[in-house]
Amino acid sequence: MLRDTMAFVSDSKEMCLLWRSCKSGVKSAYFRKRIGGRDKWQALGELPIEDARALVRKLRQAAAIGDIERRLGFASQKEGVSSFRELFAAYDAYSAGVDIDPNTVKNNKNSVGLILRRVLGDGFDVEGARVSVFSAQLLRDFAARSIARRKVACAELPVEVARERLESAQRTIKSTVQQARSLFARAALQSSAYARLSLPDLREVMELIVGASTVKAYEPPAAGVVERIARDAVGLRESNRGMWLALMLEVNGGLRRGSAVLARWDWFTVVEADGKGVPVAVDLRVGVAKGGRSVLRFDAGLYRDMVAFKGDGGGEVFVLPGESEVERLGVCAGLVAWLKERGLDRRQPNHELRKLYGDRKYSEHGAEEAQRALGHSDAKLTSRVYAAARAKRALRVM
Numbered sequence: 001m002l003r004d005t006m007a008f009v010s011d012s013k014e015m016c017l018l019w020r021s022c023k024s025g026v027k028s029a030y031f032r033k034r035i036g037g038r039d040k041w042q043a044l045g046e047l048p049i050e051d052a053r054a055l056v057r058k059l060r061q062a063a064a065i066g067d068i069e070r071r072l073g074f075a076s077q078k079e080g081v082s083s084f085r086e087l088f089a090a091y092d093a094y095s096a097g098v099d100i101d102p103n104t105v106k107n108n109k110n111s112v113g114l115i116l117r118r119v120l121g122d123g124f125d126v127e128g129a130r131v132s133v134f135s136a137q138l139l140r141d142f143a144a145r146s147i148a149r150r151k152v153a154c155a156e157l158p159v160e161v162a163r164e165r166l167e168s169a170q171r172t173i174k175s176t177v178q179q180a181r182s183l184f185a186r187a188a189l190q191s192s193a194y195a196r197l198s199l200p201d202l203r204e205v206m207e208l209i210v211g212a213s214t215v216k217a218y219e220p221p222a223a224g225v226v227e228r229i230a231r232d233a234v235g236l237r238e239s240n241r242g243m244w245l246a247l248m249l250e251v252n253g254g255l256r257r258g259s260a261v262l263a264r265w266d267w268f269t270v271v272e273a274d275g276k277g278v279p280v281a282v283d284l285r286v287g288v289a290k291g292g293r294s295v296l297r298f299d300a301g302l303y304r305d306m307v308a309f310k311g312d313g314g315g316e317v318f319v320l321p322g323e324s325e326v327e328r329l330g331v332c333a334g335l336v337a338w339l340k341e342r343g344l345d346r347r348q349p350n351h352e353l354r355k356l357y358g359d360r361k362y363s364e365h366g367a368e369e370a371q372r373a374l375g376h377s378d379a380k381l382t383s384r385v386y387a388a389a390r391a392k393r394a395l396r397v398m
Contacts, residue, residue, distance in 0.1 A: 008041075014053040016060055031059050058123065082197045084112065085127040091183050093193035111179035115142045134180075136204040143173050143210045174211030181206060225343040226356070232342060241309045242321040242331045243338060248306055249319060250335075250350055252299060253284055254357035254374055257350050261328045263319040265310060268303060279303060286375060296373040358382070 008030065011017035018030045018041065029044040029052040042059070044052060088109055095105045113126045116133065119141045150169040154162035184202050188194060237244045249260045263286075272281035284298040306319070315321050320328040332350060339349040346352050354374070361370040362382070371382040 011049075011053065011056075014056050017052060017056040029056075031056050033059070080198055081130045081132045081200055083128060083130055086197060087131055087183060087199075088127065090193045090197055091188065094188045094191045097191070097193065098187075108179045108182045111176045112183065114176060115139065115180055118142050118145055132200045134200075134202070134205060136208045139177055139205065139208055139210050142177070146173050170211040172211075177210045221352070222343055228342045229339065229344065236338065240334070240338075243335045245306060245309060245319055245321075246331050246335045246350075247353070248302060250353040251357060252302055253286070253296065254354050254361070255286060256354060257329075257332050257348075259286055260332060260350075261318075261320065261325055264317055265307075265319060267319075268298065 008018040008020050011019060016032045018032055019027050020030060021027050026046055029047050031042040031044055033040055033042065044055060047055065091109065092105065095102075112134070115138065116126050116129065117124050119138055120133075147166065147169060150166055154165050157165070182188075184199075184206065189199075233244065233247060236247065246260055249255045249263055250257075255263060267285050269283045269285065270279040270281070271283050273279050279300045282298045282300050282303045283295055285295045310316065315323070318328060320331045322328040322331060336349055339353075344352055358370055358374050361373045367383045374382060376382045
């Protein structure tokens with residue numbers, strides 16, 4: 001520790017960065033940190049101002065991470081436990097074997113990184129860390145920090161808007177935790193890909209409930225809304241073919257908006273044709289679906305009508321018109337406005353179409369077929385959300 005504290009001059013733009021001049025006029029940089037309640041100065045040497053500031057930012061972040069790790073008991077990670085790098089590799093191997101969509105795999109791994117970095121700082125080395133850091137306390141801290149961040153963002157908003165956004169944040173927190181815990185699903189842990197891994201006891205992590213429930217009580221559309229959409233869809237087919245194609249994908253394919261935007265013509269596969277080559281049976285393989293790839297039998301007549309707009313109201317490669325994703329998102333935004341004009345005044349009216357699609361699948365074919373078509377990873381979710389009592393609200397638009 002340097003004794004002559006008066007010789008230090010604080011940097012005007014970077015906290016904890018100090019400068020000290022020697023007799024020759026050369027300035028040396030120092031990083032001030034607290035150890036055991038006392039100030040300590042770490043010599044950084046003769047550095048350009050911007051380099052010194054960048055280095056101190058990293059040192060401050062590392063010190064903050066160290067404090068959090070000590071508080072959570074992560075300072076000495078358990079030896080012999082696999083790293084997240086090894087866990088991710090095992091999860092990749094397991095997912096390839098059971099044909100889980102690559103985007104789902106990526107999202108699940110990203111959720112682990114998001115949780116760790118939210119608590120331990122952006123500079124935390126996720127892949128190099130041992131899986132023992134993934135604890136129930138970590139998840140509780142992740143939830144608390146996420147809600148605190150959202151409260152700050154909502155401070156100036158009207159009360160009702162702030163409440164809705166906080167509820168949305170709670171649902172997002174629970175979804176993120178569920179995605180991260182997918183890496184420790186029972187089927188994955190029992191697979192050969194995980195056989196060589198050494199993992200800690202994760203029972204407390206798996207049993208912990210974080211955030212509010214993502215399943216809300218169903219409120220059906222107002223009377224006449226479904227009928228109005230079905231009736232006006234006939235005119236939409238001629239007035240705006242791009243929006244009609246989006247409506248067909250969401251109503252009759254159950255696609256989410258993101259999947260509709262990415263939908264390509266080669267997602268459709270003709271599995272049976274008559275003697276003249278006219279499709280009589282068509283499969284639609286959804287390339288981006290929660291829980292994995294979902295394949296459903298698409299109405300052949302509707303498919304023929306949709307293909308008639310290929311390169312006209314639709315695109316050559318993507319089903320919706322537009323070379324860029326932004327253009328295709330604009331088509332979906334137009335459909336949202338169209339649905340709201342017809343009384344489907346929900347925060348996500350296009351997702352309401354997916355619910356109506358699920359209603360129809362559930363009522364016509366049962367929970368198992370509805371789960372497969374919707375791409376749900378858990379049949380319980382399908383049964384809980386899509387009840388037979390909702391079948392009268394099912395929508396079919398041709």
